[in-house]
Amino acid sequence: MGGEGIVPRVIVRLGPVEITATVLYTLIVSAVIVAVTLVMRLGQRRGLSVWQIASEFLMEHLEGVMHDMAGSNPRPYTPLVVTLALFIGVANLSGLVPGLHAPTADISTTAALAVIVFLAVPIYGIRSRGLGGYLRHYLQPMPLFLPLEVFTELTRVLTLAVRLFGNVLSGELIIGVLVTLVGLLVPIPLMLLEVLTGVIQAYIFAVLTIVYLSAAIQVQTD
Numbered sequence: 001m002g003g004e005g006i007v008p009r010v011i012v013r014l015g016p017v018e019i020t021a022t023v024l025y026t027l028i029v030s031a032v033i034v035a036v037t038l039v040m041r042l043g044q045r046r047g048l049s050v051w052q053i054a055s056e057f058l059m060e061h062l063e064g065v066m067h068d069m070a071g072s073n074p075r076p077y078t079p080l081v082v083t084l085a086l087f088i089g090v091a092n093l094s095g096l097v098p099g100l101h102a103p104t105a106d107i108s109t110t111a112a113l114a115v116i117v118f119l120a121v122p123i124y125g126i127r128s129r130g131l132g133g134y135l136r137h138y139l140q141p142m143p144l145f146l147p148l149e150v151f152t153e154l155t156r157v158l159t160l161a162v163r164l165f166g167n168v169l170s171g172e173l174i175i176g177v178l179v180t181l182v183g184l185l186v187p188i189p190l191m192l193l194e195v196l197t198g199v200i201q202a203y204i205f206a207v208l209t210i211v212y213l214s215a216a217i218q219v220q221t222d
Contacts, residue, residue, distance in 0.1 A: 022106040029091045029103060058085065062206060069214035072128075077213050080120055084113065085206035088164065092198030095172045096191055102198075105169040107161060114160035117209050118153070125216030134216065156212060160205065167201050 012019040040052045059082050066074035066081065088104060095102030103109045125134040138149045171194045 021101060022103050022109055025094060025101055026091070026103040026109065028100070029087065029094055032094075033086055033090055055086075058082065062210065065207060066210050066214065069210055070217055072217060076127075077124060077210075080116075081206050081209055081213075084116070084209060085202050088113065088205050089199055089202035092168055092201055093195060095168065095198075096175075096194060102168050102172060104164055104201075105172050107165045110161040110165040110168075111157070113164070113205070114157040117160060117212060118157045120209075121153075121156075121212050121216045124213055128217035160208060164201055164205055167197065171197055 009021050010018045011021055011024055040055065059078060062081050062085065063074040063078055066077055091104045091109070092102055094100050095105060104113075122134065128134075138146050175190055175194060
């Protein structure tokens with residue numbers, strides 16, 4: 001719980017480039033995920049570990065959700081969805097570590113994640129249905145709905161970014177205030193609840209990504 005507030009502090013300035021605390025914490029989260037992944041791969045020879053079992057369960061579950069929604073092979077979309085879920089989950093939980101601040105409590109991070117989904121949807125949609133087949137759904141059921149369809153696509157970015165940012169930031173602020181007022185022991189139950197909330201928020205983000213991807217690759221071409 002680093003207590004960065006809404007605007008993260010600048011740690012290093014390299015000319016016009018500013019390295020903020022959010023960037024630093026994002027690199028830490030990424031390094032942790034990479035390190036755990038390498039350890040899991042090296043430990044495969046010794047048998048399945050708890051982390052490996054958990055990661056395989058997450059992957060298989062998300063692939064099942066994708067298959068049920070899209071009715072197609074989920075493998076092409078698994079890397080994106082699982083990576084988002086893992087990064088967001090670890091990032092959310094990092095805010096509970098003393099001295100750290102969850103990168104997802106910064107609107108710039110959640111906006112960047114939402115933009116990734118926003119760009120991935122048409123890319124996968126065009127790859128699956130072709131350019132003409134994908135663009136056709138913007139004109140259905142009639143061309144008059146084109147502005148509404150475009151507006152709906154744009155609001156997805158705002159919804160994804162604000163939902164994740166608001167939930168993570170509010171949790172950090174509440175725990176920070178309680179720790180300041182009453183000490184560490186009393187907020188422990190709330191911190192445990194925050195762990196559950198952080199995991200759920202990562203899962204919701206991943207499922208919403210699956211929903212948007214499924215809608216894109218299921219565009220009717222008849």
